[in-house]
Amino acid sequence: MNIGFISLGCAKNRVDTEIMMALVQKSQHKLVNDLEKAELVIINTCGFINDAKEEAIDHIISTGHLKEQGKLRYIIAAGCLAQRYGRELMDEMPELDGVIGVSAYHGIIDVIDQIAEGKTPALIEPAPAEFIEKGERVLSTPPGYAYLKITEGCNNRCSYCAIPMIRGQLRSNPEPEILKEVESLAKKGIKELVILGQDTAVYGQDLGVSNGLPSLLKQINRIGGIEWIRLMYLHPAHINQEVIETIAADNKILPYMDIPVQHASTSVLKRMNRGHDFDSLYSLLNKLKTEIKDLVLRTTVMTGFPGETERDFTELTDFVTSIRFDWLGCFAYSAEDDTAAALMPDQIPDEVKQARMEQILKIQKKITREKNIRRLERTLPILITGQKSKNLYTGRGYFQAPEVDGITIVKTPQKLVKGEFAKVTLKGIRLYDMIGELAKEES
Numbered sequence: 001m002n003i004g005f006i007s008l009g010c011a012k013n014r015v016d017t018e019i020m021m022a023l024v025q026k027s028q029h030k031l032v033n034d035l036e037k038a039e040l041v042i043i044n045t046c047g048f049i050n051d052a053k054e055e056a057i058d059h060i061i062s063t064g065h066l067k068e069q070g071k072l073r074y075i076i077a078a079g080c081l082a083q084r085y086g087r088e089l090m091d092e093m094p095e096l097d098g099v100i101g102v103s104a105y106h107g108i109i110d111v112i113d114q115i116a117e118g119k120t121p122a123l124i125e126p127a128p129a130e131f132i133e134k135g136e137r138v139l140s141t142p143p144g145y146a147y148l149k150i151t152e153g154c155n156n157r158c159s160y161c162a163i164p165m166i167r168g169q170l171r172s173n174p175e176p177e178i179l180k181e182v183e184s185l186a187k188k189g190i191k192e193l194v195i196l197g198q199d200t201a202v203y204g205q206d207l208g209v210s211n212g213l214p215s216l217l218k219q220i221n222r223i224g225g226i227e228w229i230r231l232m233y234l235h236p237a238h239i240n241q242e243v244i245e246t247i248a249a250d251n252k253i254l255p256y257m258d259i260p261v262q263h264a265s266t267s268v269l270k271r272m273n274r275g276h277d278f279d280s281l282y283s284l285l286n287k288l289k290t291e292i293k294d295l296v297l298r299t300t301v302m303t304g305f306p307g308e309t310e311r312d313f314t315e316l317t318d319f320v321t322s323i324r325f326d327w328l329g330c331f332a333y334s335a336e337d338d339t340a341a342a343l344m345p346d347q348i349p350d351e352v353k354q355a356r357m358e359q360i361l362k363i364q365k366k367i368t369r370e371k372n373i374r375r376l377e378r379t380l381p382i383l384i385t386g387q388k389s390k391n392l393y394t395g396r397g398y399f400q401a402p403e404v405d406g407i408t409i410v411k412t413p414q415k416l417v418k419g420e421f422a423k424v425t426l427k428g429i430r431l432y433d434m435i436g437e438l439a440k441e442e443s
């Protein structure tokens with residue numbers, strides 16, 4: 001059967017999709033890029049917040065139209081939404097022929113075969129004790145970079161988050177396995193690794209390894225071919241001195257950190273069960289800026305957490321204004337089933353959450369622009385990842401993570417190679433993006 005994929009949600013989900021794609025490719029079925037050619041589509045869903053759930057449901061419904069038109073025979077829902085609601089999801093959505101949970105996707109071929117036999121399987125398994133989210137992958141990212149998932153699950157219990165219920169306890173991929181994967185990615189020409197996990201700072205804790213992340217980073221740093229190592233999702237309460245020194249050292253680990261802080265008000269952070277408060281956050285971020293040269297900071301914050309007062313919100317806006325993150329994502333709190341925060345009093349009206357979110361984004365937009373203005377006339381290596389037209393390429397500098405930050409647009413009549421670096425002088429700004437020209441010595 002011809003099988004197509006739609007991957008929704010975060011980059012961690014994308015890694016799972018890439019593993020399923022490789023399983024399909026190795027089977028008697030055929031992997032197709034064009035959904036119009038697919039007989040069966042697997043939608044890897046996200047169930048993190050309401051918006052993500054709605055997006056997944058919209059995709060299931062719109063893909064269902066292809067079925068009605070006779071262009072497609074079957075649809076499977078995989079991922080977080082499938083794990084969370086299982087057969088119930090299938091009962092509610094007649095478009096679906098099967099569901100497969102996040103801990104069972106190695107069984108995807110079996111699920112496809114059962115569907116071909118006319119069955120309606122729901123393969124949902126509890127989270128495993130070990131890291132099983134590995135295996136060959138069909139890379140779906142543009143040339144030059146790949147995601148590297150080092151952990152799955154999470155031992156934190158942030159009161160708003162359903163991820164530990166869906167993905168289970170923290171489990172780390174042992175270092176030798178990761179290094180093997182990195183070597184194979186390097187052989188495929190990957191230059192940039194984007195390191196993922198729900199909380200990458202605690203890598204190895206479940207394996208009894210202390211300071212697992214710095215040790216892993218130092219090993220990856222030795223692997224030839226890899227030139228950029230980028231760290232995402234570092235929980236602020238788990239960043240220690242060794243992590244800081246490892247990033248600050250002269251090596252391939254980029255001075256780029258994605259640290260989701262979620263809020264700044266101590267009383268909100270306490271109710272979120274984040275394990276950090278305003279003072280520790282403030283001193284950590286200032287320490288990082290002092291100790292890591294040219295550091296680029298990304299964060300995520302949430303508005304409208306239950307009980308967030310005007311004063312709490314002002315603390316958050318003051319914090320964002322004072323820390324001046326390079327990049328910031330903001331989302332409005334969404335009450336998730338079975339989480340502690342969903343039962344908290346003083347839930348905030350949607351319009352207030354939304355207005356606060358817009359206010360934060362407005363503040364940040366100005367900061368990001370100012371930060372980009374300060375980058376003008378700098379000459380930096382840009383990883384070329386795409387081409388828009390004959391003389392127009394797209395790529396990213398070390399200060400731009402894929403998919404979440406801006407990009408760099410490079411104008412040049414010279415032919416650039418996708419997946420390779422070019423030295424670019426930054427000359428202009430367009431919204432969140434930079435515009436650059438090939439540096440003099442290269443042109």
Ligand code: SF4
Pocket residue numbers: 154155156157158161162163164198199235
């Ligand atoms: S750190 Fe908190 S927000 Fe992140 S996955 Fe774990 S419980 Fe959820």
